Amino acid sequence: MRIGVLTAGGDCPGLNAVIRSVVHRAMTGHGDEVIGFEDGFKGLLDGHFRPLDLNAVSGILARGGTILGSARLERNRLREAAESASELARQYGIDVLIPIGGEGTLTAARMLSDAGMPVVGVPKTIDNDISSTDRTFGFDTAVGVATEAMDRLKTTAESHQRVMVVEVMGRHAGWIALESGMAGGAHGICLPERPFEVDDLVKMVEERFARGKKFAVICVAEGAHPAEGSMEYAKGEIDQFGHERFQGIGTQLAVELERRLGKEARPVILGHVQRGGTPTxxxxxxxxxxxxxxxEAAHRGDFGRMTALRGTHIEMVPLAEAVTQLKRVPADRMREAESVF
Amino acid sequence: MRIGVLTAGGDCPGLNAVIRSVVHRAMTGHGDEVIGFEDGFKGLLDGHFRPLDLNAVSGILARGGTILGSARLERNRLREAAESASELARQYGIDVLIPIGGEGTLTAARMLSDAGMPVVGVPKTIDNDISSTDRTFGFDTAVGVATEAMDRLKTTAESHQRVMVVEVMGRHAGWIALESGMAGGAHGICLPERPFEVDDLVKMVEERFARGKKFAVICVAEGAHPAEGSMEYAKGEIDQFGHERFQGIGTQLAVELERRLGKEARPVILGHVQRGGTPTxxxxxxxxxxxxxxxEAAHRGDFGRMTALRGTHIEMVPLAEAVTQLKRVPADRMREAESVF
Amino acid sequence: MRIGVLTAGGDCPGLNAVIRSVVHRAMTGHGDEVIGFEDGFKGLLDGHFRPLDLNAVSGILARGGTILGSARLERNRLREAAESASELARQYGIDVLIPIGGEGTLTAARMLSDAGMPVVGVPKTIDNDISSTDRTFGFDTAVGVATEAMDRLKTTAESHQRVMVVEVMGRHAGWIALESGMAGGAHGICLPERPFEVDDLVKMVEERFARGKKFAVICVAEGAHPAEGSMEYAKGEIDQFGHERFQGIGTQLAVELERRLGKEARPVILGHVQRGGTPTxxxxxxxxxxxxxxxEAAHRGDFGRMTALRGTHIEMVPLAEAVTQLKRVPADRMREAESVF
Amino acid sequence: MRIGVLTAGGDCPGLNAVIRSVVHRAMTGHGDEVIGFEDGFKGLLDGHFRPLDLNAVSGILARGGTILGSARLERNRLREAAESASELARQYGIDVLIPIGGEGTLTAARMLSDAGMPVVGVPKTIDNDISSTDRTFGFDTAVGVATEAMDRLKTTAESHQRVMVVEVMGRHAGWIALESGMAGGAHGICLPERPFEVDDLVKMVEERFARGKKFAVICVAEGAHPAEGSMEYAKGEIDQFGHERFQGIGTQLAVELERRLGKEARPVILGHVQRGGTPTxxxxxxxxxxxxxxxEAAHRGDFGRMTALRGTHIEMVPLAEAVTQLKRVPADRMREAESVF
Structure with missing residues (x-):
């Protein structure tokens, strides 16, 4: 068998571990050949690829990033790929394509699959928001980085009687905020799934200070937003250079809390450190x-599906099912977290 | 409601997080009272306990160990406890006991429950070998510590063309060896579940050296043992002071590999660093x-059961079911690991 | 002897380790009594203090922050303290005050000393910018946190062919930027000590991309600024809520580089994570x-001085000498760093 | 100029960082050529070397080990090298050799230098025991690893009321034990510089338990040994396979303490994890x-010397001076540590 593999979308700790595992299993388990397309679907369309053998994947297990590179591709070029899917497969002589990526990539994978290319997907997102899999790799690393940051910030908050607002990743789903907030012992968590009331946060902080706990840490997903009328809130404003301002909800919330509380509040925007570096x-x-x-799925001819963690097992689920709906934080998970605020 | 909580058995990262969570949920969610028994069942029998409120559990989320202490108890004293279970409950005025512990503790919990004490168990073991729960807390931390050690050892092994034998915890089940071996990129993994052939390890190392990879890391569970006739092997020998020697399978295997290979082999026994310190x-x-x-289970009157992770949900399972059988590493999980050796 | 100790100024990993060490040495080495003033000089003026014994400092060695709290004090209240220095000492019955703090604190310490209070200072700053000591505690931790962040960011930068601009602490001196930049393998370092030319950075990035290294990491001290005419640069602007914008040089430089290079550039502002948490x-x-x-200095009557690291020894230097001049990054240290860009 | 570089002796975090820095400075600063000899002096004698350019050293800054490999060489082969030193230099066309290594390597370097080869040494030892330099790289990493282990072990010790004996590296000098013991908050430190009295340790533990601190951590350098008559002690015993037993002072001391105290004592032998992996x-x-x-020294013709840290500066010191005497822990450093036991 000849297998093509590519990584697409944002950086995510664990991509190299997948590539390495595919190459090892394919070569030593089945005597397959593996090629890697560079910079995601771009490499597939432009014919940039290289053979991958055991040496090529030696020493990459613990390395962040992706040795194959990753790039975004415009929608119309993806459509172009889908239209020539079976031709592309023939051209490269590949019997199966294993794209590793997030929602966009898996949607593209499904298009290619529908268009006749044998595809086995591997889901990837640090946001953990893909349905049909209990977890995605990268998420644990992101939560770990955010938790360690909160561990550090607490001592500063406490020493200076401050409110720290920590903005973590999660544009559409709040999994990182939920779990790092719980693990970091945050006193408030704001998720995209539920608009937050600034009043609630103000009240929580004031009650803490009244109880003698003179600091607070609030964990905010970058996609969280205030309930209507709760605070002035500017989304995606443009700065004096004509660029979008890098001032997200974390910073705006810190400003608002400082104004209302009359206490020092400071934003910390964790940003890209959450998605790079060595995986847990x-x-x-x-x-x-x-x-x-x-x-294994490729060798069984189990195409049009992707790997998924279900309990302790890895199962194969239809790509169609995986990408129809975002996995959001349900209310009962939030209730568990609120208990320890 | 008045809740008693205790921790028993070996140290395990996350014990304090459970205690803190119990106190928070009980007090702020239900207006309960919580008392903590000291040094496990010993405190229950001897009447050593203290009230636990929000202040008592403040700042302990990230701390290893247990603020309640833990001690082993002889079997006959446990029987004594079981016999006077309902009386003990009355004596302390507790409506439920929440023991947090491993196989032994949960067996004791079951005895108490059978004898009439309302009990809700919380499983705990860094070994991850309790059936009916996908994972136990502490395991991830142990795997993380062992993985980081292997990351470090690899560079030494490589620089010096050596074989490193890393002994990790796991007396009866090889989960830590399996997952840290996979994550640390070990080239051989020995589990209690399957006697290993030294010949296989010798062959693996020789093939690696032949391919130009002049080092190897072998991850061995402390409970692993060689196949009969595979190597001389002394279990539990006694030293000159009349004490059991602290020389486990890791050291013996390193000695044997050095002898057969004619290459330097070194044992590293990770020991207790795996079970202490801040949890992941x-x-x-x-x-x-x-x-x-x-x-919540206590308030529902859902006694005689313990918490369990099933997929992404927490469910309650009968204590009876939990402790009848050890969860061992199945053959297919080992196959996944062998693929990347 | 009766010793008063206080911590003032910003959070800094290691403060608790000093307090613990003072208490241990004073009590077990000399049979002294120790009291701790709360929230810096404020506690001294307002009479907020508590006795410190071995139990009070148990378990704090590895903890960030300061168990005594810290707060800023207005200049005129400090002058007030200086005026009543000997009276204050008498009032609390202390034979010596050990203030632990940065430039401001040591200046205040000198005023108190000049006014007749027996004072032994301990220098503290994560910025490492106090003259007369080779290093200050807290600095190594800050550099470690920033370096780990750069390790993580590199994989993302590389996978996405991006420029990452990492803003680290250092308002007046660039030590953190220098050492974390060197340790993190940054390709450009901007310090307060020397205005940077955007053209140089643009050229460096373009040359890297031309050589096939399609990413770059630039480490910028928060106090760095562009050479005149080098780029548009707004210092301390005010946002729509009347607050100072949290948009520092890192963000502005990323915007500018993206504009000039036509490549993605992203700012990462490490912020307070550098100054909190467990010390190295x-x-x-x-x-x-x-x-x-x-x-020891207190017992020798060696007042008006502070501890300083000189080579491998701890020496006592006059407070006057310590605070007259900031320790800046000299040109030859910068040359060493530039060599490995 | 043509520069030869080699790494010899044990693995040490930072070796790759030196190699990278040499190549960068030599090539971009001076237009030099650099070659790297493989496996230490062995490569020099056997003619195994490879050219090193910027690509060859790309991405190695944070990697442990050494890309050039390292091997021990018998004394007589070293003498052979010394005898043909100038011939070797001519043969490879190198204008200078930069050997990076510990005491043995620097002694060899001195022999080569005396025999006419232009040599500039770089000292390397995780033990920090080379005179004439304040610190050596690798030491900080080793201390960090040992400290983190002690942080972890304390919670287990405390939860189980145990004595933990942690054996760290340091055969002839106790720097790692001293600094990791201080940083890890050990309650006893045993160094090679001073035979320890078991009675003192027993007394310390008993006093702690009497004070209610029911655990203790003792940090022991592998080269520490008991005072005469203090305990039975077997050095370098031979096991049943004819190999030296891997049972060092840490294990023996734990056995002895358990016997005398009647409390659980456990040894933890950190071993090789201290010397591998990513440098701090x-x-x-x-x-x-x-x-x-x-x-720079090579270009100044400053041969027969090695780099050394003196305060905040790097200076060049004669190789002769560097290797005549081991740098041992002086009594006053030990006194500082004892204060916080």
Whole structure:
């Protein structure tokens, strides 16, 4: 068998672990050949690829990023790919394509699959918002980085009797904010799933100070937003250079809390440190398992599906099912978190 | 409601997170009272306990160990406890006991429950070998520590063309060895579940050296043992002071490999560093959720059961079911790991 | 002897290690009594203090922040303190005051000393910009946090062919930027000590891309600024809510580089995570030694001086000397760093 | 200029950072050529070397180990090298050799230098025991690893009322034990510099338990040994396979303490994890500076010397001076540490 593999979308710890696992299982388990397309679907369309053997993937398990590169592709070029899917497969002589990516990538994968290319997907997102899999690799690393940051920030908050507002990733789903907020012992968590009331946060902080706990940490997903009328809030404003301002909800909320509370509030925007660097052990194991099962699925001819974690097992689920709906934080998970504020 | 909580058995990162979560949920969610027994069942029998309020559990989320202490108790004293279970409950005025512990603790919990004490268990083991729950807290931390050690050891092994034998915890089940071995990129993994052939390891190392990869890391669970006739192997020998020697399978295997290979082999025994210290974000979240659900179960009168992770949900399972059988590493999980050796 | 201790100024990993060391050395080495003033000089003026014994400092060595709290004090209240210095000492019955703090604190300490209070200072700043000491505790931790962030950011930069601009602390001196930039393998470092030319950075990035290294990381001290005419640059602008914008040089430089390069550039503002949390081993050792020597100096009657690291020794230097001049990054240190861009 | 570089002796975090720095400074600063000899002096004698350019050293700053490999060489082969030193230099066309290594390597370097080869040494030892330099790279990483282990072990010790004996590296000098013991808050430190009295340790533990602190951590250098008559002690015993037993002072001391105290005592042997893996920021900076200054010294013709940290400066010191005497922990450093037991 000849297998093509590519990584698309944002950086995510564990991508290299998947690539390595695919190559190992394919070559030593089945005697397959593997090629890697560079910079995601772009490499597939432009014919940029290279053979991947055991040496090519040696030493990459613990490395962040992706040795294959990743790039965004315009929608119409993706459509172009879909239209020539079976031709592309023939051209490269690949029997299956294993794209590793997030919602956009899996949607593209589904288009290619529908258009006749044998595809086995591997889901990837640090946001953990893909339905049909319990978890995605990269998420654990992101939560770990955010938690360690909150561990550090607490001592400063406490020493200076301050409110720290920590903005973490999560544009459409609040999983990182939920879990890092719980693990970091945040006293408030704001998710995209539920507009927050600034009044509630103000009240929580005031009650803490009244109880003698003279600091607070609030964990905010970048996609969280205030309930209507709750505070002045500017989304995506443009600065004096004509660029979008890098001033998200975290900064705006800190400004608002300082104004209302009359206490120092400081924003900390964690940003890209959450998505790079060496993956946690959890993410390395999950990514390695996904790679193994993707190859096995390919050999069973189980196309049009992607790997998914269900409990302790890896199962294959239809791509169609995976991308129809975002996995959001349900109300009962939020209730668990609120209990320890 | 008045809730008693205790921690028993070995140290495990996340114990404090459970205690904190129990206290928060009980007090702020239900207006309960909570008392903590000291040093496990010993405190229950000897009447050593203290009230736990929000201040008592402040700042302990990220701390390893247990603020309540833990001690082993002889079997006959446990039987004594079981016999006077309902009396003990009355004596302390507790409506429910929440013991947090491993197999032994949960067995004791079941005895108490059978004898009439309302009990809700919380499973705990860094070994991850309790059936009926997908994972236990503490395990992720242990795997993380072992993985980081292997990351470090690899560079030494490579620079010096050596074989490193890393002994990790796991007396009866090999989960830590399996997952840290996969995550740390070990080239051989030895589990208690399957006697290993030294010949296989020798062959693997020789093939690696032949391919130009002049080093190897082998991850061995402390409970692993060689296949009969595979190597001389002394279990539990006694030293000159009349004490059991602290020389486990890791050291013996390193000695044997050096002899057969004619190459330097070195044992590294990770030991107790795996079970102490600050828990990972994963373990803090799981422990916090277990605490929340234990309190909810208590309020539902859902006694004689323990919290369990099933997929992404926390469910209650009968204590009886939990402790009848050890969860061992199945053959297919080992196959996944072998693929990337 | 009766010793008063206080911590003033910004949070800094290692403060608790000094306090612990002072208490241990004073009590067990000399049979002294120690009291701790709360919230810096405020506690001294307002009479907020508490006795510190071995139990009070148990378990704080590895904890960030300061158990005594810290607060800023207005200049005129400080003058008030200086005027009543000897009276204050008498009032609390202290034979010596050990203030632990940065430039402002040491200046205040000098005023108190000049006014007749026996004072032994301990220098503290994560910025490492106090003359007369080779290093200050807290600095190593800050550099470590910033370096780990750059390690993580590199994989994202590389996978996405991006320029990452990392803003680190350092308003007046660029030590954190210099050392974390060197340790994190930054390709450009901008310090307050030397206005930077945007053209140089643009050229560096373009040359890297031309060589096939399609990413770059630039490390910028928050106090760095462009050479005149080098780019549009707004210092301390005010946003629509009347607050100062939290948009520093890092963000502005990223915007400018993206504009000129036509490549994605992203700012990452590390902020307060650099100054909180558990200190590195280096900082714990240095802080512990400072505490020990401060007590010894007090017993020798060596007042009006502060502890300082000189090579491998701790020496006492006059407070006057310590605060007259900021320690800036000299040109030859910058040359060493430039070599590996 | 044509520069030869090699790494010899044990693995040490920061070796790659030196190599990278040498190559960068030599090539971009001076237009030099650099070749790297493989496996230490062995490569020099056997003619195994490869050219090193910017690509060859790309991405190695944060990697442990050494890309050039390292191997021990018998004394008589070293003498052979010394005898043909100038011939070797001519043969490879190198104008200078930069050997990076510990005491043995620097002694060999001195022999080569005396025999006419232009040599600039770079000192390397995780033990920090080379005179004439304040610190060596690798040491900070080793101390950090040992400190983190002690942080973890304390919670287990405390939860189980145990004595933990942590054996760290340091055969002839106790720097790692001293600094990790201080940073990890050990309650006893045993160094090679001073035979320890078991009675003192027993008394310390008993006093702690009497004060209600029911645990203790003792940090022991592998080269520490008991005072005569203090305990039975077997050095370098041979096991049943004819190999030296891997049972060092840490294990023996734990056995002895358990016997005398009647309390659980457990040994933890950190071993090779201390010397591998990614270097701390401190070590990366120091290693990078050493590389820079070695190249500058070569261009100044400053041969027969090695780089050394003196305060905040890098200076060149004669190789002769560097290797005559081991740098041991002086009594006053030990006194500082004892204060906080």
């Amino acid at each position: 052990a959890y993410d390395r194991v999950l990514a390695t398992r996904f790679g193994w099962h993707a190859v | 974000a994963y373990d803090r979240v799981l422990a916090t959720r277990f605490g929340w659900h234990a309190v | 081993a280096y900082d714990r050792v240095l802080a512990t030694r400072f505490g020990w020597h401060a007590v | 920021a401190y070590d990366r900076v120091l290693a990078t500076r050493f590389g820079w200054h070695a190249v």
